[in-house]
Amino acid sequence: MPKTIMIVDDEADIRETIKTILEREGYNTILAIDGDDCLKKLETVKPNLILLDIMMPGTPVRDIVKKIKGIKIVYCSAVRTSDAEREQLLSNGNIIDFIQKPFDINELIKKVKKMA
Numbered sequence: 639m640p641k642t643i644m645i646v647d648d649e650a651d652i653r654e655t656i657k658t659i660l661e662r663e664g665y666n667t668i669l670a671i672d673g674d675d676c677l678k679k680l681e682t683v684k685p686n687l688i689l690l691d692i693m694m695p696g697t698p699v700r701d702i703v704k705k706i707k708g709i710k711i712v713y714c715s716a717v718r719t720s721d722a723e724r725e726q727l728l729s730n731g732n733i734i735d736f737i738q739k740p741f742d743i744n745e746l747i748k749k750v751k752k753m754a
Contacts (some may be wrong), residue, residue: 643685
């Protein structure tokens with residue numbers, strides 16, 4: 639049974655690009671435009687992994703993450719983070735890794751296969 643990945647990003651082109659890449663690899667995808675949309679969709683679906691943009695308008699991502707239980711989350715960030723910042727964020731429950739934007743397609747696929 640194919641694994642399901644939720645892609646949460648406020649940029650439509652990023653969502654669609656990741657969706658296309660992952661669907662070619664055999665994953666099911668669910669798209670959400672922001673953290674609030676993510677939480678709403680999680681009421682009816684439980685993906686294997688969430689790719690979550692770290693900087694979006696609306697409810698702060700750190701507040702969204704606190705409400706997500708039992709699902710692994712990978713932050714997607716265009717902003718470079720220091721090792722100390724990364725370590726602090728990774729200590730936050732179900733955050734398991736980072737993917738840097740712009741991302742390398744092969745690296746994205748490799749990380750999703752490893753974590754989903």
